[in-house]
Amino acid sequence: MKPAFLPRLVNHPFGDPGLYVELRYEGRAMLFDLGRIDRRPGSALFKLQHVFVSHTHMDHFIGFDHLLRLFLARERDLHLYGPPGFIDNVRGRLAGYTWNLIESYPLRFIVHEASCDRVKSVTLPASTAFAPQDESERPFDGVLCETDAYTVRTAHLDHKIPSLGFALEEKTRLNVRADALERLGVAPGRWLNDLKAAVRAGRPDNTEIVAKWFADGVAQTRSFDLGSLRRDLLVETAGQKIAYVVDTIFSRDNVARICDLVRNADTFYCESLFLDAERHEATKRHHLTARQAGTLARAAGVRRLENFHFSSRYERDPVPFRVEAQAAFRGELAPDVPD
Ligand SMILES: [Zn+2]
Ligand SMILES: [Zn+2]
Structure with a gap:
C-alpha cells in the first residue's frame, strides 16, 4: 500500500531546519518549521495549508516573509501553529510592512498558539490589514490539528524557551x-x-x-x-507516523516527553547540532548530540532515524553525525544517560 505521507527535508542538514510533508491523497502539504524555504519550488509551497513552527529562533522562522509574499494575493486560509508568544511573533513580522491597497485580498492567516494548558487562536485577514478577528481559546490536550485522515500532536520541550516537538499520525486505514x-x-x-x-x-x-x-x-x-x-x-x-523534534536539551524530563511523542514512528527526524565529543556544549546551548538522537530513537522504538540540523562548525561533513547517531540507534554505541 502506498504511504499517505511523503516527507522530505527542505534544506541540506547544515541548512535551516524544515520538513515538508506531502499528503498524497489530499493534494496538499504541511510544513514543520519555517526556516529558509526559498529553494523549494512555488508549486510545492502552494500546496501548504498547515505550517507548524517549533519556536521562533531565526533559523526556524525566517521563511515567514517568503510564505507571506507567495500567498499574499491568493485565496487561502493558511493555518500557522506555534509555541507561547507565537501570535505576537507573527503580528510583529506583519507589522514590519505597510499594508494598504490590499482590501480585496482574500488571504487569511489563522494563527494558533499552544501553551501547556490552552490553545489560543486568532484570524488575521489581509483584507483588514491583518487586524485580529475571531479570537478564541480551547483547552490544550496535546492535539494541534485533527482531520478524518490524520492527527498532529505536539509536546512542549525545553530549549530554555518552549520548543514544540511534533508527531503526524495517519489514522488506521x-x-x-x-x-x-x-x-x-x-x-x-x-x-x-x-x-x-x-x-x-x-x-x-x-x-x-x-x-x-x-x-x-x-x-x-x-x-x-x-x-x-x-x-x-x-x-x-496501522497508519503511518512521522515525528519531528528540534532544538531541545537531553534532560530526564525531555527524554520522557520525546519518547511519548515519537514512539513507534516510521521516521523520526531529530536535530543533532553537536557530536558526542561536544556534549557539554550541547547541554549548555540546550541542543542534542547525534548520540542522544540515536539514544532517543532506540528508546522510542522508531523504525528509521534521520538526524539533521548539524552545526556549521563541522565543516559540512554530515558523515560523523550519521555514523554516531545510527550506532547509538542500533545499540552499537552505549546510550547516553541524561545528567
Ligand atoms: Zn533554537
Ligand atoms: Zn535551530
Missing part, C-alpha cells in the same frame, strides 16, 4: 475487501462510510449497520452487525 462484498451479496454505497465511521468511533460489535444499495433500480437494504462486517469485510492497516 480501513479498506473494503471487494471479494467479501460479493460473497455477502451486497453492493458498495455510502453505507460503507457509515461502517468505517462506526469502527473509528469504537462502537460496540452489536451496533446495527444497514447496507443500502440499488439493484435494477430497486432500493435494497440488509442489516448486519458491526462485529461481523469488521471481521469479514474490512482490512485494517
Whole structure:
C-alpha cells in the first residue's frame, strides 16, 4: 500500500531546519518549521495549508516573509501553529510592512498558539490589514490539528524557551475487501462510510449497520452487525507516523516527553547540532548530540532515524553525525544517560 505521507527535508542538514510533508491523497502539504524555504519550488509551497513552527529562533522562522509574499494575493486560509508568544511573533513580522491597497485580498492567516494548558487562536485577514478577528481559546490536550485522515500532536520541550516537538499520525486505514462484498451479496454505497465511521468511533460489535444499495433500480437494504462486517469485510492497516523534534536539551524530563511523542514512528527526524565529543556544549546551548538522537530513537522504538540540523562548525561533513547517531540507534554505541 502506498504511504499517505511523503516527507522530505527542505534544506541540506547544515541548512535551516524544515520538513515538508506531502499528503498524497489530499493534494496538499504541511510544513514543520519555517526556516529558509526559498529553494523549494512555488508549486510545492502552494500546496501548504498547515505550517507548524517549533519556536521562533531565526533559523526556524525566517521563511515567514517568503510564505507571506507567495500567498499574499491568493485565496487561502493558511493555518500557522506555534509555541507561547507565537501570535505576537507573527503580528510583529506583519507589522514590519505597510499594508494598504490590499482590501480585496482574500488571504487569511489563522494563527494558533499552544501553551501547556490552552490553545489560543486568532484570524488575521489581509483584507483588514491583518487586524485580529475571531479570537478564541480551547483547552490544550496535546492535539494541534485533527482531520478524518490524520492527527498532529505536539509536546512542549525545553530549549530554555518552549520548543514544540511534533508527531503526524495517519489514522488506521480501513479498506473494503471487494471479494467479501460479493460473497455477502451486497453492493458498495455510502453505507460503507457509515461502517468505517462506526469502527473509528469504537462502537460496540452489536451496533446495527444497514447496507443500502440499488439493484435494477430497486432500493435494497440488509442489516448486519458491526462485529461481523469488521471481521469479514474490512482490512485494517496501522497508519503511518512521522515525528519531528528540534532544538531541545537531553534532560530526564525531555527524554520522557520525546519518547511519548515519537514512539513507534516510521521516521523520526531529530536535530543533532553537536557530536558526542561536544556534549557539554550541547547541554549548555540546550541542543542534542547525534548520540542522544540515536539514544532517543532506540528508546522510542522508531523504525528509521534521520538526524539533521548539524552545526556549521563541522565543516559540512554530515558523515560523523550519521555514523554516531545510527550506532547509538542500533545499540552499537552505549546510550547516553541524561545528567
Ligand atoms: Zn533554537
Ligand atoms: Zn535551530
